[in-house]
Amino acid sequence: MPKTTKKSDTTLLGEKSGLYKLYETDQVITWCAGCGNYGIQNALKRALTLENFDIKDVLFVFDIGCNGNGSDKIGGYTFHGLHGRTIPAASGASLANPKLKVISSGGDGASMSEGINHLVHAVRSNYPMMFIHHNNLNYALTTGQASATTKRGFPMNSSPDGVIIDPINPTEFVLNLNPTFVARSFSGDIKHMTKIMRQALKHKGFAYVEILQVCPTYNKATPQKWYLDRVKYLEDLKEYKPNNLEKAKKYSHDMENEIYLGVFYKDEKQPNFYERLEYRKNLQTSPVEEVQAYPIKELLKEFT
Numbered sequence: 001m002p003k004t005t006k007k008s009d010t011t012l013l014g015e016k017s018g019l020y021k022l023y024e025t026d027q028v029i030t031w032c033a034g035c036g037n038y039g040i041q042n043a044l045k046r047a048l049t050l051e052n053f054d055i056k057d058v059l060f061v062f063d064i065g066c067n068g069n070g071s072d073k074i075g076g077y078t079f080h081g082l083h084g085r086t087i088p089a090a091s092g093a094s095l096a097n098p099k100l101k102v103i104s105s106g107g108d109g110a111s112m113s114e115g116i117n118h119l120v121h122a123v124r125s126n127y128p129m130m131f132i133h134h135n136n137l138n139y140a141l142t143t144g145q146a147s148a149t150t151k152r153g154f155p156m157n158s159s160p161d162g163v164i165i166d167p168i169n170p171t172e173f174v175l176n177l178n179p180t181f182v183a184r185s186f187s188g189d190i191k192h193m194t195k196i197m198r199q200a201l202k203h204k205g206f207a208y209v210e211i212l213q214v215c216p217t218y219n220k221a222t223p224q225k226w227y228l229d230r231v232k233y234l235e236d237l238k239e240y241k242p243n244n245l246e247k248a249k250k251y252s253h254d255m256e257n258e259i260y261l262g263v264f265y266k267d268e269k270q271p272n273f274y275e276r277l278e279y280r281k282n283l284q285t286s287p288v289e290e291v292q293a294y295p296i297k298e299l300l301k302e303f304t
């Protein structure tokens with residue numbers, strides 16, 4: 001069960017901050033009542049505020065899906081890409097302009113099927129970006145088809161007799177790809193998500209954050225109470241340190257009885273992709289600044 005504190009901790013929440021307000025928009029909310037996306041986006045705004053990220057220094061790259069529809073519900077620069085392609089768009093932006101903090105979001109549908117290849121190569125490339133994996137165990141925007149994380153045996157709209165293959169456990173999967181930052185949290189615990197996201201924001205390489213997300217409309221297998229009865233915190237294990245991949249895999253494996261949340265693994269020493277580019281080592285400028293030196297107006301005339 002998530003821990004509750006009696007008095008509200010405004011230092012942790014950071015909601016009073018003017019910066020937090022800049023991340024808010026007045027767009028109409030289109031998510032269902034009780035959707036995990038509310039909590040996830042709230043935690044992200046808190047984490048950015050507490051880490052003092054000005055909105056001009058952040059780029060949000062969204063996938064297609066219910067999670068992707070968060071693109072107009074957060075203030076700042078946003079890019080809403082193609083289904084399964086949030087990671088290539090985000091990694092391109094972060095390499096073109098390393099001064100930006102690039103935060104990419106995608107669903108379990110997008111990033112465990114259509115775009116699983118991009119996730120694999122982003123982890124091994126250690127791109128300088130953060131990825132929030134919204135795992136609601138189904139393709140929600142298209143009304144409840146089974147995804148690669150749907151539990152075996154569970155009936156979904158596209159498989160009314162029940163899914164017949166075992167699901168992928170995303171955190172365990174990523175831990176097998178030689179990652180540099182892997183964490184898991186739960187959409188019902190905003191404080192924990194905020195804490196995890198703050199650490200992910202500080203990571204200089206590819207920071208993978210899986211959020212176990214409730215979907216009250218289409219995922220009847222794992223509702224809020226199901227998670228509340230099962231989640232445990234790595235922070236509560238005195239002997240746990242996030243520096244041992246084998247241990248991390250062991251604790252991430254169980255998705256039925258004791259579901260561990262927290263930072264499973266981090267390696268801050270590995271250079272990120274940009275730092276590995278030898279030819280850029282002594283350059284003060286970013287690729288974006290270098291491209292600006294070339295006037296392209298004349299070239300574009302051909303297309304106007």
Ligand SMILES: Cc1ncc(C[n+]2csc(CCOP(=O)(O)OP(=O)(O)O)c2C)c(N)n1
Nearest residue numbers: 065066067083107108109110138139140141
């Ligand atoms: C290449 C491609 N395939 C399928 C679709 C149709 N589509 C749009 S949203 C969506 C569901 C997205 O599910 P998920 O990625 O899990 O995100 P969620 O809606 O659950 O947040 C699908 C299948 C599409 N737009 N593009």
